[in-house]
Amino acid sequence: MTIAAVILAGGQGRRMGYVNKAHLALDGERFIDRQLRLAGEWAEERIVVVNDASRAAELSVPADVRVILDRYAGEGPLAGLHAGLQETTKPFAWVIGCDQPLIDANAARLLLERMRDGGHQAALPIIDGRPQPLHALYRAETSEIAGRLLASGERKLLSLLDRIDWIGLESSDFGAQGISARFADDIDTPEQYGRLRS
Template identity: 35%
Template sequence: MRIFGVILAGGQGRRMGGVDKALVPLAGRPMIAHVLDRLEPQVDSVLISANGDPVRFAPFGCRVVADDGSRGPLSGILAGMRVAAEMGATHLVSIPVDTPFLPGDLVPRLLLAAEASAERLALAADDSGDHPATALWPVGLAPALAAFLDAGETRVLRFAEAHGVVRAPFPDPRAFANLNTPDELAAAEALIRGTA
């Protein structure tokens, strides 16, 4: 088994004022740097799913993968699956770029849960609910995902449930907090600096 990660950095950042959330400073570093710190030790290689000029991600040393149509997170997941498969991966772990508090045991927990799935597909969940964009995907699902998107479907959970997804339970809901607004960013900053 060879597992790649993909950081989903293709969002519009509308609630953050239309900025590139990946590069928004958090505790003196770009938000994507915090996500990389947590994801990189858990996977064989990390991809960044983003459209636009890939040069902006050069400092992070990851291959940037553009998707073939902005149809939400599944577009980035599909692009990541295709590239990861070409590079010899069996699975892809997807992570939104605005979740800087990911658990250090994310991938092991997803793998453990995936053993109960026929497709070996698992998503993160906690007491607050499902986190469908934080999931383990077999790269062999790429053709099915392409067909799903071509049919006009975009909901991550709908596709996952059609392919026998299981939930990997996590105890701390803060681990998957999305930083979508300036207020959420400020709260995360306070948490990192120990002033929350």
């Protein structure tokens, strides 16, 4: 296989009241455990990126999952993506936010298929007209571009898209394959978490 799953779990969870969202639960299962289980059904390699050693110590994950630290600590998801892509031994990475509990390997497979067909560096879902840089597929070598951005002081993950060749898939592309676009939902607030659980 050629796929790594990279889960970004270094966020501060400000809008959630500074709760570590990786430890939120759905149907009695932590988000991070659910993601590792679902990603492991497709990806050969699983990596969790955190922003400091205390976060790493809080995680209890299977022995074959690598937990690594941001190389640009505290600099947000672009730093997490950079670290994960640097660490993977696979040519493609499925990059997931730890607050996305409804991930779908079928959606990721479709993204990979379209990305490889066109020789693109990334494939992103476009939900409600907006590109979603997480639950997206990236070629591992885009880590070099992310690293240059971080070294220059750039912190926005979306700014990476201005510098790479990427393709976007609309909700209708997923729907045509029987895939609900809810895979891209992220849980940022207690209200969103309540709706998810209900």
